[in-house]
Amino acid sequence: MSTTTTQALPSGARPAPRSSILVATSAVAAAGTMLMFGMLAMWLKFRDASSLRESARGKMIHDWLPADIKIPEVATNTMAITMVIACVMAQWAVYSTRRNDSSHATLALAITSIIGIAVINAQVAVYLQMEMGLTDGVYQTMFYAITGTMMVLLVTGVAFSVVTMFRAVAGRLGDSSVMSSHALYWYFLTAVFVVLWFVVYVQK
């Protein structure tokens, strides 16, 4: 009995992977950016609408930050620098994942989480040092609203880091887009925080 062999056509090329989580994270980052920039725009609007007064150096400035309130600049500057370091850690996690290095990916994500918690802790310290009530005035109300919203975003970033870390601990490094998404989210958090830091804490 003769047998015939059918030559099957070769499979087509695999479609390019479409990283759903990366796209979704980008959309969330875009939404978060609009949220924080919307808040900053209103902050600037109210600051520009405030009356003018003479500063201690004799310059005319907006009477926005009450004279008796001092912003703890060391803490706020440290927060900004720390956020940049968080990006480096998040990118290290991506690098380790691509090398299938679970232990370093886990370490990088753990440090990212701790950095996030440290920044939240620093923000609470800033609140305590500034010693102002939420209902004391326009500046105080808006300050707590905008920095509080930033804290909420930071908490989501820490949660993202912790969940991703557990994935790394479990060895689920096959889909590197999760790690890239995590890094993207921290880039977004850092970019937004740096702008907030400049407007609220530096320009005052």
Next chain:
Amino acid sequence: MNTVNPTAATGVAPPSNLLGVVANWITTTDHKKIGRLFVGASALWMLIIVGVGIALGVERIAPKSSILNANSVTQLFAMLRTGASFGVLLPLSLGFGIAVVPTQIGSRSLSFARLAMFGFYAWIIASGLVIGSFIANGGPGGGDPQMVDLYLLGIGIGVVGVIAASVSLLTTVLTSRRTGLSLLDVPMFSWSVFVGAISAVLTLPVLLSSLIYVAVDHHYARLVFGGNEGINTWLGWGFSQPQTFLYVIPAIGLLAELAPIAARIRQPLRGAMLVGVGLVSTAMFGTVTQTPHMFVWGGTLTDKAKSAIPYAWFNLLPVLGVVVVTLLALLAIQKGTTRLIAPFVPTFLGVGMIVVGMAGNAVQMIDSAKLTGSVFEEAAVTYITYGAMLCAWGAISYFGPALWGRKIPDASVIALGALGLFATVLAAAPYYFAKDQAAGVVSDFDYSGPQTVFNSIVSFGHVLMGVCLLSAIAISIKSLRSGEVASGTVWSDQ
């Protein structure tokens, strides 16, 4: 293209007992069910809106006497404004998008279906909070501070939910298309849902940012944003034109989809059609500035240009987008061998009403027309909302066979579409002429003109729309249960 039967795919029989059915629905990740939940729940909001329209219309027939107390009137006006956007337009767009887009682009499911389901839960819970706050005198301008807080909380939760569902939708379109289907080749409805989802993701967070400030201030201090009276000042843009234009983009996409099917040709100038739908989304630039861009004809030539350019950019460009889509739809009808398909009728009429509403907004933004603060804006909102409801009827009749496998009789679709058009014109058109009637009041207005006739016609229009709505719900349920079984799929015509 075939639609996906999740039961067949999983091999799991659907539950037969009531508890099982309920559990199946509330924990579902099936995009068709999530979409139907959005659309079904928005029908309840439609009934509320129509009821509020009737109540306010009747109250305004006799301006010297009043049935409702002042607080109730304030809340009803706020409910009309909030409900039209938040309760009707947004969930309708999302619901049809979630139900239909995956099947149109050849995806087995929605990307992050649980995120979309979270969006539905957030929105439905928020709807309950918002309606409860209105009932307890807590909407914008309400007298109960705790209920006003509840209203703000509800809107915040709802906005987060809508953003979540929009993220799921736009991710689906970007990442889950079947192999070989480029973004520019997706069906026009999916394209419009994609554009609408991007617009929502970019504009609603700005609304949320204002809302956070207003909510914090209202709850703790009431120093900055005017307390309960300031809510409309700071958040009103999210429930008004041109923001509402973004919510109806899928309705315009539906017309773009149906026109070449009715004409039985490929859409001429399809690229221009894509651009037309995209142009409507330019409304987002106007909304995120949170300022009405009025056209003031005065001063030097430079002053006129400074006023005219933002006015045209923010108010006319979206209208141009709809006009482009409508003209191209008509071009397809004119060039093809057209046959009447029932869903095209309410969709075409609905988009026509939306165009009238958009044009009304453009006229209202001309300073010398002196329409600000009159019922003119209410008429524009009514045109857009009821126009979108007509398009929703077109969508249900067109997509119904793909969603539940049964058809809605053509005669019902066309008849209700025509009746809906009549109701919309009656409910809105008189207020385009009653420009001397102040907005937001039901009594103590007096102007030269047939004010009693105007308000009576408006009330009758809302009643008629209520009849249309109840009929549409009844016909849809009947079709779902015992309608003619659809042969093939709606996509086979494409």
